[in-house]
Amino acid sequence: MKAQELIESVIDKNREREHLLTELSESLLLESVWPGVFEHGKVQARISGNFAAIHTLRLLVEDGAGTVREFELKDVPKELIRKQLARVPDGLWPRTFTGKEKRMRKIADMGKEL
Numbered sequence: 001m002k003a004q005e006l007i008e009s010v011i012d013k014n015r016e017r018e019h020l021l022t023e024l025s026e027s028l029l030l031e032s033v034w035p036g037v038f039e040h041g042k043v044q045a046r047i048s049g050n051f052a053a054i055h056t057l058r059l060l061v062e063d064g065a066g067t068v069r070e071f072e073l074k075d076v077p078k079e080l081i082r083k084q085l086a087r088v089p090d091g092l093w094p095r096t097f098t099g100k101e102k103r104m105r106k107i108a109d110m111g112k113e114l
Contacts, residue, residue, distance in 0.1 A: 029080040030061060032114070033071055040064030047084045047107075051093050054107050059084065078111035 001009075030037055030045060037043050041064025048070075049057035059071040059081070073081055085104045093100055 073110040076111045077114050078108045081108045081111040
């Protein structure tokens, strides 16, 4: 293997490692909200509600058995809220809304510190 190929291989492995650490971190945060959530396999989570009225927002978590639980954001770690908000499609934010980043910070601040 050439030096450049080795460097590219190491870079790829580091990207994969970072991705896996991110997934593990989020899994641990979900487990802190709902202990035992992974007992039935894969878990799905998302922020739900009206993004124009942030007091309506909730975290919905579905376990592998199909059980869905709803959590108020005040009961969810801020970091988990941030990770979930980063996945919200732009189309769900109000059309007249400007300052998405500021709103995301305000929503995340509704969560709890670990």
